[in-house]
Amino acid sequence: MTKRSYQQDCALAHSADLIGERWTLLLIRDLLVSPRRFNELQKSLKGMGSNLLAARLKELEQDGVIEPYASGDGSRRYRLTVRGRALEPAILGLIRWGYTDSKPDTDKGHHCDDWDLLALKAFFQPGVAANLHLSVQYHGDTLSGWTRIFDGHMTIGLGELDDADLVVQGTVRDLFRGANEPELLLSHGTASELDQYMQSFAS
Amino acid sequence: MTKRSYQQDCALAHSADLIGERWTLLLIRDLLVSPRRFNELQKSLKGMGSNLLAARLKELEQDGVIEPYASGDGSRRYRLTVRGRALEPAILGLIRWGYTDSKPDTDKGHHCDDWDLLALKAFFQPGVAANLHLSVQYHGDTLSGWTRIFDGHMTIGLGELDDADLVVQGTVRDLFRGANEPELLLSHGTASELDQYMQSFAS
DNA sequence: CTGGATCCCTCACGATACTG
DNA sequence: CAGTATCGTGAGGGATCCAG
Numbered sequence: 046m047t048k049r050s051y052q053q054d055c056a057l058a059h060s061a062d063l064i065g066e067r068w069t070l071l072l073i074r075d076l077l078v079s080p081r082r083f084n085e086l087q088k089s090l091k092g093m094g095s096n097l098l099a100a101r102l103k104e105l106e107q108d109g110v111i112e113p114y115a116s117g118d119g120s121r122r123y124r125l126t127v128r129g130r131a132l133e134p135a136i137l138g139l140i141r142w143g144y145t146d147s148k149p150d151t152d153k154g155h156h157c158d159d160w161d162l163l164a165l166k167a168f169f170q171p172g173v174a175a176n177l178h179l180s181v182q183y184h185g186d187t188l189s190g191w192t193r194i195f196d197g198h199m200t201i202g203l204g205e206l207d208d209a210d211l212v213v214q215g216t217v218r219d220l221f222r223g224a225n226e227p228e229l230l231l232s233h234g235t236a237s238e239l240d241q242y243m244q245s246f247a248s
Numbered sequence: 249m250t251k252r253s254y255q256q257d258c259a260l261a262h263s264a265d266l267i268g269e270r271w272t273l274l275l276i277r278d279l280l281v282s283p284r285r286f287n288e289l290q291k292s293l294k295g296m297g298s299n300l301l302a303a304r305l306k307e308l309e310q311d312g313v314i315e316p317y318a319s320g321d322g323s324r325r326y327r328l329t330v331r332g333r334a335l336e337p338a339i340l341g342l343i344r345w346g347y348t349d350s351k352p353d354t355d356k357g358h359h360c361d362d363w364d365l366l367a368l369k370a371f372f373q374p375g376v377a378a379n380l381h382l383s384v385q386y387h388g389d390t391l392s393g394w395t396r397i398f399d400g401h402m403t404i405g406l407g408e409l410d411d412a413d414l415v416v417q418g419t420v421r422d423l424f425r426g427a428n429e430p431e432l433l434l435s436h437g438t439a440s441e442l443d444q445y446m447q448s449f450a451s
Numbered sequence: 452c453t454g455g456a457t458c459c460c461t462c463a464c465g466a467t468a469c470t471g
Numbered sequence: 472c473a474g475t476a477t478c479g480t481g482a483g484g485g486a487t488c489c490a491g
Contacts, residue, residue: 049482052295054359056367057277057339060346067483070268074260083454092255094484099455121454128348135345136260138338143263145334156257164259252463270464286473297465302474324473456489463483469476 048104063108064132068093069101070139073125076111077133078159078190079203080124091155105129140167158185161217162192162201165246171197174245181242182209184232185216194245210234211242251307266311267335271296272304273342276328279314280336281362281393282406283327294358308332343370361388364420365395365404368449374400377448384445385412387435388419397448413437414445 051058064070068090075081075089087098102123105111110129116122125132140163162183180193182205191206192199211234213220220227220243227243228236254261267273271293278284278292290301305326308314313332319325328335347367365386383396385408394409395402414437416423423430423446430446431439 050357051274052357053274053363054357055274055277055363056343056345056347056370057363058274058346058357059349060342061273063346065268065270065273067268070264071254071256071258071261074258084452087454092484094486095455096457096485097483131348132345135338135341138341139263140259142335142338143259143261143266145331146262154253154255154257154261160256160258160260167259290473295465297467298474299466299476300464452491454489454491456487458487459485461482461484463481465478465480467477470474471472 060135063110064105066101068097069105070136072098072101072105073110073129073132074136074160074163076123076125076129077136078163078201080114080116080122082120082122086123089157137163137167140164144168158183158188158216158218159190159203162190165192165217166199166201168246168248169194169199170245170247171199174199174241177241177245179211179238179242180206180209181211181213182206183213183216183220185219190217194242211238263338266313267308269304271300272308273339275301275304275308276313276332276335277339277363277366279326279328279332280339281366281404283317283319283325285319285323285325289326292360340366340370343367347371361386361391361419361421362393362406365393368395368420369402369404371449371451372397372402373448373450377402377444380444380448382414382441382445383409383412384414384416385409386416386419386423388422393420397445414441 048062050062064073071090072086075086083098083102087093087095090098102111106113109126110132111123112126113121113123144164144167174194175197177194180191182191183189188203189205190201190203191209192201193206212232213230214232215230220230223229224243227239231239251265253265267276274293275289278289286301286305290296290298293301305314309316312329313335314326315329316324316326343366347370377397378400380397383394385394386392391406392408393404393406394412395404396409415435416433417435418433423433426432427446430442434442
């Protein structure tokens, strides 16, 4: 069987042929935060059948968007290729668009804290943070992640940073939800650094 | 019946709920070029059932992305709302991504010349054209369109401009396909202006 | 236990025909 | 021209089973 296609000679239709099918965009979102194992993806993409997940992974691999690899502990993981990573600007654009009326907390759907790291990056303003060099570690209940601002760029990831300037005891959402008294969550770093950090995101 | 949703508390999932279903992105692409009538959309979206098109139009209207209106000649047309127009940056990003390996002309799928106006805008570089003020009219076999560069922005549209600086006898694709001798297509305007124009697009 | 493959049922989609 | 009605097909959703 061959994949269905829009059969349109148009760059957008071609993108949609590759990443426009159901679940694909959300799958790539997860991989933009960090490489993942099959099971981790399944946990995040609640409602997606395991057969579909396997099929999508295979299609994306054949299209050169993702690639499997053996991670350190011997387990199979999936990560974005260079071509896949090139989707980030477009996806951040869709996040910005969707955020304007998505009203976090009113949706009451499934939620993973690490998605918020990507949303944070979507609203990061390079101009404001041109000369900022700041690493922030988040310690949530179930998982840890970090953001790093350097040379006008922001990078994000899961796990533990060993050189964090700020350490937040809570999630990204905790921090911005309590934006009036954010320093309550700070377990390491200065309030001034935290203020600079929060100033570098739009609205 | 209620629309299916990813039920994820995530801005990208929310975007995907609104515009992630089959054909929706291509439908919005067409409306980004110009408001359209039902029939025009049907012609462009070959393979999409008319029932589906009607359903999508209704969903998008309810979600505040598009709106129907009575155009001058009394016929019903659909156009993007402000919220719908805000999708343009994200869609241009997807066009840029899809273009890198879509190889126009090798696809041999359905093609409408007006899609190329949007692709042109996707590769427009505001920085290069910061002080450029230039309107270009394209006269294709079946349809006419134009681009206007002003104040670092590009706008596009269908139909006839009455104050075009350059008039190209051909489509956008004709112009860039014959980029070695583009002035052959010029029926009005100078070769110097044309050169400035073509310099303001990436790669 | 992870990383899938297989089956089955349902509904979204695609094609066509029909109506105001 | 602008849709609605109908219906067959296949993609998607959920459970279960199997291999390393």
